[in-house]
Amino acid sequence: MQAFTQHTGIVAPLDRPNVDTDAIIPKQYLKSIKRSGFGPNAFDDWRYLTPGEPGMDHSQRTKNPDFVLNQPPFDRATILLARENFGCGSSREHAVWALTDFGFRVVIAPSFADIFFNNSFKTGLLPIVLDEKIVDELFRAVQAKPGLELTVDLEAQVVRLPDGRELGFEVDAFRRHCLLNGLDDIGLTLQHADDIRAYEARRRVQAPWLFANA
Amino acid sequence: MAGKTLYEKIWDAHVVREEPDGTALLYIDRHLVHEVTSPQAFEGLRLAGRTPWRTGAMLAVPDHNVPTTGRASGIADPVSREQVETLDRNCTEFKVVEFRMNDIRQGIVHVIGPEEGFTLPGTTIVCGDSHTSTHGAFGALAFGIGTSEVEHVMATQTLIQKKSRTLQIRVDGKVGPGVTAKDIVLAIIGKIGTAGGTGYAIEFAGEAIRELSVEGRMTVCNMAIEAGARAGMVAVDEKTIEYFRDRPFAPKGELFEQAATAWRELVSDPDAVFDKVVTLDAREIVPQVTWGTSPEMVAPVTASVPDPAAEADTVKAGGMQKALAYMGIEAGQKIEDIRIDKVFIGSCTNSRIEDLRDAAAVIRGRKVAPNVKLAMVVPGSGLVKKQAEDEGLDRVFTEAGFEWREPGCSMCLAMNADRLEPGERCASTSNRNFEGRQGQGGRTHLVSPAMAAAAALAGHFVDVRHF
Numbered sequence: 279m280q281a282f283t284q285h286t287g288i289v290a291p292l293d294r295p296n297v298d299t300d301a302i303i304p305k306q307y308l309k310s311i312k313r314s315g316f317g318p319n320a321f322d323d324w325r326y327l328t329p330g331e332p333g334m335d336h337s338q339r340t341k342n343p344d345f346v347l348n349q350p351p352f353d354r355a356t357i358l359l360a361r362e363n364f365g366c367g368s369s370r371e372h373a374v375w376a377l378t379d380f381g382f383r384v385v386i387a388p389s390f391a392d393i394f395f396n397n398s399f400k401t402g403l404l405p406i407v408l409d410e411k412i413v414d415e416l417f418r419a420v421q422a423k424p425g426l427e428l429t430v431d432l433e434a435q436v437v438r439l440p441d442g443r444e445l446g447f448e449v450d451a452f453r454r455h456c457l458l459n460g461l462d463d464i465g466l467t468l469q470h471a472d473d474i475r476a477y478e479a480r481r482r483v484q485a486p487w488l489f490a491n492a
Numbered sequence: 493m494a495g496k497t498l499y500e501k502i503w504d505a506h507v508v509r510e511e512p513d514g515t516a517l518l519y520i521d522r523h524l525v526h527e528v529t530s531p532q533a534f535e536g537l538r539l540a541g542r543t544p545w546r547t548g549a550m551l552a553v554p555d556h557n558v559p560t561t562g563r564a565s566g567i568a569d570p571v572s573r574e575q576v577e578t579l580d581r582n583c584t585e586f587k588v589v590e591f592r593m594n595d596i597r598q599g600i601v602h603v604i605g606p607e608e609g610f611t612l613p614g615t616t617i618v619c620g621d622s623h624t625s626t627h628g629a630f631g632a633l634a635f636g637i638g639t640s641e642v643e644h645v646m647a648t649q650t651l652i653q654k655k656s657r658t659l660q661i662r663v664d665g666k667v668g669p670g671v672t673a674k675d676i677v678l679a680i681i682g683k684i685g686t687a688g689g690t691g692y693a694i695e696f697a698g699e700a701i702r703e704l705s706v707e708g709r710m711t712v713c714n715m716a717i718e719a720g721a722r723a724g725m726v727a728v729d730e731k732t733i734e735y736f737r738d739r740p741f742a743p744k745g746e747l748f749e750q751a752a753t754a755w756r757e758l759v760s761d762p763d764a765v766f767d768k769v770v771t772l773d774a775r776e777i778v779p780q781v782t783w784g785t786s787p788e789m790v791a792p793v794t795a796s797v798p799d800p801a802a803e804a805d806t807v808k809a810g811g812m813q814k815a816l817a818y819m820g821i822e823a824g825q826k827i828e829d830i831r832i833d834k835v836f837i838g839s840c841t842n843s844r845i846e847d848l849r850d851a852a853a854v855i856r857g858r859k860v861a862p863n864v865k866l867a868m869v870v871p872g873s874g875l876v877k878k879q880a881e882d883e884g885l886d887r888v889f890t891e892a893g894f895e896w897r898e899p900g901c902s903m904c905l906a907m908n909a910d911r912l913e914p915g916e917r918c919a920s921t922s923n924r925n926f927e928g929r930q931g932q933g934g935r936t937h938l939v940s941p942a943m944a945a946a947a948a949l950a951g952h953f954v955d956v957r958h959f
């Protein structure tokens with residue numbers, strides 16, 4: 279996993295609540311058996327005026343000029359500012375892969391759907407929850423000054439505004455540790471393989487039916 | 493000390509180890525696998541030189557991409573075919589039991605888990621699919637995971653998790669005739685919103701839930717994710733236990749009785765404390781129809797489409813406006829006046845035998861309205877399909893003008909050839925009405941199987957109670 283310590287980048291405002299994973303990466307692209315290459319199809323239905331299918335040359339499709347990520351400077355944004363319940367819908371990690379492949383390293387929203395939130399950490403995308411009022415303020419700031427850059431400091435757990443103001447955010451100690459060091463969960467868990475085996479041995483005795491036919 | 497909730501009981505029984513900050517390593521009993529979210533996980537195992545920890549805890553099935561017609565000639569779309577064949581290859585290589593596309597046991601992953609008795613009470617169940625919450629209907633802790641976690645479970649049989657808060661949703665009293673599990677859960681989502689359950693594990697309780705069949709409880713738990721919760725669950729009772737007698741993967745004989753004794757403990761203690769409790773009165777629930785592009789945009793069939801101008805929250809009002817524009821309907825329009833182009837009866841929400849019986853009871857001897865271009869039934873599994881055919885339900889549907897298809901996800905998410913064309917409007921028994929969910933530009937209204945059946949016959953939404 280890509281480590282995350284500090285990041286500075288342009289903020290793109292996506293001003294609608296309940297942005298779902300079908301919108302972030304439409305299902306036709308889930309047929310891929312790879313982890314990469316989803317960037318050109320992030321927000322596909324909103325980004326292009328013509329329907330897309332896997333295997334197309336997406337640079338040849340007509341872009342929707344009204345969609346924020348098609349407008350400079352937001353087409354170079356690396357921080358996404360969103361509304362409540364971002365990432366709701368399916369468990370597809372492809373949604374996170376599409377955002378990181380597009381270039382995003384951070385999503386800021388008042389709330390996230392649980393599975394999306396969880397998936398983000400696995401690919402080094404940092405989801406930051408900020409109070410609804412502060413998110414509102416950020417939306418206004420970006421609208422007033424398109425191209426506004428924020429600095430996200432995971433070590434210090436703050437988002438820094440250009441005027442030096444700092445907005446603190448919460449992040450789980452374990453997740454922060456993994457993200458700062460780019461650690462692979464599976465490797466960490468397998469250090470406890472003996473504990474897992476011991477648990478399994480107990481479980482076999484307590485609930486033998488779970489091991490009978492499967 | 494206060495008693496434990498059902499969630500806490502199952503959680504505590506599965507903790508392998510716990511860190512000081514409450515992060516736990518949770519043992520996973522059952523892992524369901526399908527073709528869309530597993531290829532990158534199998535690839536990850538291979539690249540790291542790892543093998544699955546316990547293949548006996550895994551069951552795989554292709555469902556999202558499979559065609560619902562002409563299966564004998566294989567999958568026409570080369571990209572879909574590649575993904576299904578990749579699952580076949582991975583399962584062969586890693587020795588995972590798989591029900592392949594032409595196996596009669598093939599079906600939607602959340603239908604076949606319980607049907608086979610692979611899903612069992614008191615277990616932790618995961619799948620790379622958010623509707624894994626469905627299995628919670630049997631007193632299990634079941635939730636969806638992303639592909640990195642799929643790989644983690646394959647490699648370690650565990651997941652790194654933090655305990656959720658607990659939310660009890662109690663539906664008191666009995667629902668009236670014509671009101672189904674789907675209407676109950678849509679009414680719940682209408683009340684608490686799509687983020688209402690975020691961070692919680694929901695336990696559905698109350699007389700109306702106890703009265704439901706286990707299939708009905710699956711419908712309710714299925715949509716816990718649409719209420720924002722990763723997991724939904726219902727306490728075990730005798731209906732739950734009887735359901736598992738003689739299922740292929742379930743214990744038999746002496747072992748079954750031993751299991752059943754343990755399963756009877758899978759209820760929240762009377763003095764258990766939930767972090768939050770929400771109550772609904774079942775008698776007030778009427779058949780529901782979604783009008784927008786989020787499951788919380790739902791109204792009783794007897795009502796009209798709400799007006800964004802009356803919404804005080806400006807972000808919400810903006811969302812409503814966008815939804816109305818996308819759906820091509822007007823504020824104030826009567827729900828019953830919304831005309832439809834297609835009907836889809838299927839998905840892991842409503843494709844089990846009793847859903848098909850419900851729909852068939854409405855349809856029997858009648859005809860699909862002329863303005864409905866396509867009405868289709870997609871059974872949840874090959875075994876559901878066979879049972880329906882044994883009961884003659886397929887003929888009830890086909891004689892009315894419905895198409896009778898092969899099992900799979902189909903037009904629930906339109907990854908296969910079944911989809912809406914831009915602007916088409918569909919009465920659907922699935923669980924998501926997001927923009928483009930059933931095909932780019934398609935418009936989805938979520939309803940119960942009986943309501944979808946009635947809409948098919950009328951050509952627009954109607955109150956199935958007076959139909």
Ligand code: SF4
Binds near residue numbers: 600602621840904
């Ligand atoms: S039927 Fe629909 S919701 Fe259920 S697993 Fe398939 S695609 Fe997902």
